[in-house]
Amino acid sequence: MTRASEGMAGKSPRRVSIDLKTLGPAIALLLLCIIGFLLNPAFISEGNLTNLLTRSAFIGIIAVGATFVITAGGIDLSVGSMAAAIAGVMIIVMDNAVETLGSGVPTVLLGCGVAIILGIGAGWVNGALTTKGKIEAFIVTLGTMGIYRSLVTYFADGGTLSLNFEVRGTYRPVYYDSFLGLPFPVWVFIAVAICGWLLLNRTAFGRYCTAIGSNEAVAKYSAINVDRVKTLTYIIQGLCVSFATIIYVPRLGSASASTGVLWELEAIAAVIIGGTVLKGGYGRIGGTILGALILTTIGNILNFTDMISNYLNGTMQGLIIIVAVFLQRSDWKLGKSKKS
Amino acid sequence: MFMKKTLGAMALTGALAFAGSAVAQDTIKIGVSYPTPTHAWAAGMNWHAEQAEKRLEKLYPDVDLILVNSPDPGAQASALEDLVSVHQIDALVVLPFESEPLTDPVLNVKKSGAWITVVDRGLSQPGIEDLYVAGNNPELGRVSAQYMKTRLKDGDNIVILRGIPTVIDNERFDAFMAEIEGSGINVLDHKHANWNRDDGFEVMQDFLSRFPDIDAVWAQDDDIAIGVVAALKQAGRDGDGMFVVGGAGMKETIKSIMDGDTLIPVDVLYPPAMIATAMDATVAAFKSNGPVAGRYILGATLITPENAANYYFPESPF
Numbered sequence: 001m002t003r004a005s006e007g008m009a010g011k012s013p014r015r016v017s018i019d020l021k022t023l024g025p026a027i028a029l030l031l032l033c034i035i036g037f038l039l040n041p042a043f044i045s046e047g048n049l050t051n052l053l054t055r056s057a058f059i060g061i062i063a064v065g066a067t068f069v070i071t072a073g074g075i076d077l078s079v080g081s082m083a084a085a086i087a088g089v090m091i092i093v094m095d096n097a098v099e100t101l102g103s104g105v106p107t108v109l110l111g112c113g114v115a116i117i118l119g120i121g122a123g124w125v126n127g128a129l130t131t132k133g134k135i136e137a138f139i140v141t142l143g144t145m146g147i148y149r150s151l152v153t154y155f156a157d158g159g160t161l162s163l164n165f166e167v168r169g170t171y172r173p174v175y176y177d178s179f180l181g182l183p184f185p186v187w188v189f190i191a192v193a194i195c196g197w198l199l200l201n202r203t204a205f206g207r208y209c210t211a212i213g214s215n216e217a218v219a220k221y222s223a224i225n226v227d228r229v230k231t232l233t234y235i236i237q238g239l240c241v242s243f244a245t246i247i248y249v250p251r252l253g254s255a256s257a258s259t260g261v262l263w264e265l266e267a268i269a270a271v272i273i274g275g276t277v278l279k280g281g282y283g284r285i286g287g288t289i290l291g292a293l294i295l296t297t298i299g300n301i302l303n304f305t306d307m308i309s310n311y312l313n314g315t316m317q318g319l320i321i322i323v324a325v326f327l328q329r330s331d332w333k334l335g336k337s338k339k340s
Numbered sequence: 341m342f343m344k345k346t347l348g349a350m351a352l353t354g355a356l357a358f359a360g361s362a363v364a365q366d367t368i369k370i371g372v373s374y375p376t377p378t379h380a381w382a383a384g385m386n387w388h389a390e391q392a393e394k395r396l397e398k399l400y401p402d403v404d405l406i407l408v409n410s411p412d413p414g415a416q417a418s419a420l421e422d423l424v425s426v427h428q429i430d431a432l433v434v435l436p437f438e439s440e441p442l443t444d445p446v447l448n449v450k451k452s453g454a455w456i457t458v459v460d461r462g463l464s465q466p467g468i469e470d471l472y473v474a475g476n477n478p479e480l481g482r483v484s485a486q487y488m489k490t491r492l493k494d495g496d497n498i499v500i501l502r503g504i505p506t507v508i509d510n511e512r513f514d515a516f517m518a519e520i521e522g523s524g525i526n527v528l529d530h531k532h533a534n535w536n537r538d539d540g541f542e543v544m545q546d547f548l549s550r551f552p553d554i555d556a557v558w559a560q561d562d563d564i565a566i567g568v569v570a571a572l573k574q575a576g577r578d579g580d581g582m583f584v585v586g587g588a589g590m591k592e593t594i595k596s597i598m599d600g601d602t603l604i605p606v607d608v609l610y611p612p613a614m615i616a617t618a619m620d621a622t623v624a625a626f627k628s629n630g631p632v633a634g635r636y637i638l639g640a641t642l643i644t645p646e647n648a649a650n651y652y653f654p655e656s657p658f
Contacts, residue, residue: 040550047575048549055542158376158383159657160563162592176574252537252570257378259538303546306529311505313532 024328025274025290032294032320036301043304050183052293052300054175057185058083058244060292062263063270064196064285065240068233069137070271071200071283073213076126076237077141080263081148086118086245087255088152091161094171103166111171111249115242122148123238127231145264153257163253175250185247189289192243197285199236209233213280270295273324287328294324368626369404371423372619373416374435374459376409380563381588384612384658385435392616396623403623413437417445424452431455431625433618439464455625459618470633471625473618475610477508479640481515483608484558484585487642491583494524496555499547501533501540501564512560512587528554533564540567548575556583562590562607569603578603588612589643589651590658598648607643609651612658614638 036043062079069076094111101107122144129140155161163171174184200206208229211219220226249255272278273294274287298320302313372393377383386409393405406427410416416437423429432449436442436458443463450456450468458469488498500516503509513530520527528551533539540559547554548571557572559565565586572578586593587608597607617638625632643651 042549045549048546051542051545051549055545153378156380156383157657158378158386159380252541252567254537254566256380256537258536299542300546303531303543304550310502310530310532 022275022284022287025287025294025324028273028320028324028327029290029294029297032297032301036297036304039301039307040304043301048300050178050186052296053186053189054183055300056292056296057189058248059263059266059270059295060189060289061192061240061244061247062237063267063274063288063292064192065237066267066271067196067274067276067283067285067288068200068209068236070268070276070278071213071280072209072230072233073216073280074130074137074230074233075141075268076234077138077264078122078126078144078148079237079241079267080260080265081145081152082119082122082238082241082260083245083248083263084152084255084257084259084261085148085155086115086122086242087249087259088155088161089118090115090245090249091163091253091255092155094167095164098164098167103164104170107167108171108174112246115246116239119238119240119242119245120235121238122241123235124231126238127234130234131227131230149257152255152259156256158257160254160256163249168250168253171250171253173250175247188243188247192240193285193289200283200285205229205232210281210283213277213282215281266295267292269321273321273328275328291324294320367402367404368400368431368623369406369427369429370431370433370619370622371420371427371429371454372405372407372433372615373419373423374409374615375416375437376411380590380658381612384656385615387656387658388613388616388653389619392619396619400623400627403626405619410437413441416442420445420449424449424454429454431457431622433457433459433615433622435459435615436461436463443468455622457618457622457625459615471618471621471636472634473614473621473636473638475614475638476640477511477610478515480560480587480608480610481512481517482519483640483642484560484587485516485519487585487606487608488520488525488556488558489523492523492525492555495526496524497526497528497551497553498556498558499528499544499551499554500530500558501543501560501568502530503532503535503561503564505532509560516558533559533561533567535561535563537563537567540564541571542567544568544571545574548572548577554582557585559584559586562586562588562593565593565604572603587640588658591653591656594643594648594652595654597643597645598652600645605644607648609639609641609643611638611651612656613653 042048066076090111093114094107097107097110101110126141126144129135130137177184179187208224211224212226212229216226270291271288273291274284276283276288298317302308302316308316372389374385375382377386389407393407396403397405406423408419410419423432432454434446439461443465446456446463447468456469457471457473459473460475502513531543533543544567557568559568565584568584572582584604585606586604587610589607589609589611593604593607596604621632621636
């Protein structure tokens with residue numbers, strides 16, 4: 001009975017529902033922007049839009065990685081802590097390299113190299129423990145979340161790690177400078193998004209992710225190396241965290257136990273708002289990017305008005321996230337409401 | 341089984357009590373309990389507690405200070421029990437994780453006959469502690485507002501970045517607003533920046549986009565102030581006499597005040613070193629001929645280039 005109705009809903013209204021799925025997040029973002037403009041015309045000033053895009057870059061880049069993990073049926077809760085730990089180690093390495101390499105570009109490149117290696121390594125650990133260790137991804141990454149978070153607290157001796165002042169001068173432009181009117185973090189975001197889209201939609205690897213996410217057993221019998229593909233999704237996630245950290249560190253030049261708190265949930269929210277299915281099997285990079293923009297815009301709009309009590313910020317964020325997902329899932333209204 | 345265990349425990353406690361009383365004649369044992377440092381302010385507190393321990397034990401060879409930190413209220417309650425049963429402390433200096441769950445455990449320590457010093461966060465029941473040492477949150481807000489009034493005139497605009505929504509934040513904010521009222525200084529808006537650099541940066545960016553004319557910022561906290569300064573510099577609005585007032589007494593901030601920074605010209609003290617004050621006073625309760633019991637509320641000192649050197653501890657993590 002249930003199966004029959006699922007088949008019906010899945011088949012007949014497909015064309016309409018896919019359009020809505022694609023457009024849902026875009027409509028939500030547009031609505032938010034209109035609300036922002038009505039509240040305060042300064043919302044669409046060039047400065048504010050640049051701030052918005054730059055700010056979205058952190059969560060956006062991480063969320064592109066999360067799209068792969070979630071599409072393949074996994075989850076990664078460790079990304080926020082991982083970003084904090086990578087930022088901490090980067091700062092320690094660069095501070096120690098000042099004496100030998102000086103405070104110029106080589107030191108910064110060394111820091112970035114370390115970040116990338118750590119990101120790949122941390123991703124591999126999550127992936128290997130999930131696949132070879134046969135532990136649920138939720139538990140593995142819950143564990144590594146705690147480990148990375150306490151590591152950064154330990155490195156910082158409970159306090160804050162600060163980047164050497166001269167190195168900051170060299171590194172600062174990576175966050176604050178622009179190319180063709182767009183700040184560098186936005187360019188990194190665009191590049192990561194394009195690579196992610198190509199990888200998910202135009203390669204065999206992307207199709208494997210989707211296949212594993214929709215039915216892991218079938219994927220295994222179809223001669224897909226499930227463990228390898230799943231581990232790779234976590235490595236991609238780790239690499240994305242590295243990129244995000246590389247553009248995060250020059251912003252304030254510091255890392256502490258409060259760095260990247262709750263980024264994992266924001267990244268997952270961005271992915272789901274964008275139309276990717278939480279239980280896997282269907283992923284959309286374009287949607288994820290819109291999701292990240294929506295999340296940042298909500299925070300931005302709340303700072304632009306004093307109509308809503310500060311204490312209710314969380315309520316507004318929650319409501320808008322739910323409405324955005326509702327818009328995008330609203331195909332149930334257009335489907336035949338035949339209940340068997 | 342149970343009997344056996346209880347008997348064993350009793351025997352053990354008895355033996356320890358004997359050992360304890362033998363030593364207790366010439367050693368004053370003081371337990372110091374506080375939360376495990378997970379943020380910069382608490383790390384500073386940990387450092388100052390360790391410094392005070394070294395200094396006091398050198399000064400008084402018969403004083404033994406036992407520092408214990410705990411990751412959560414439950415662990416802190418157990419730590420207090422251990423301080424009584426294992427160490428037989430004569431006095432306790434405690435910075436409670438949370439007031440409510442630690443009131444009873446501290447009361448039990450009190451019943452063992454120990455002197456009780458409570459630091460920073462009060463217990464939920466009055467009259468337990470012999471000595472209360474704390475910073476002054478309303479005073480922090482008031483002193484900040486008084487400084488604003490000396491620098492700004494009628495019709496000038498300020499924005500406020502608040503901490504995490506808590507009683508501490510409300511006390512600071514309400515006192516600030518009460519003091520600023522009637523001065524003609526406009527508070528354009530106030531948002532929570534959660535005592536966090538990243539949030540300070542983003543909230544300030546949005547304030548800058550929203551308000552074309554801001555004359556000063558009350559950031560309430562040194563971490564928030566760092567984010568605020570980065571946002572001001574990014575927008576190129578750090579000139580024209582713009583200034584930011586933070587709070588707490590972070591060493592980097594105090595250093596830049598010493599160096600004559602104009603963007604953060606002053607700081608308002610809410611020092612992690614208050615744990616050391618509490619330890620000193622507790623030792624004094626045993627050593628001094630003057631009375632010590634009572635309430636010791638620290639001033640929220642305004643740190644200026646003139647007095648900054650007194651509050652600068654380059655070795656501390658905060």
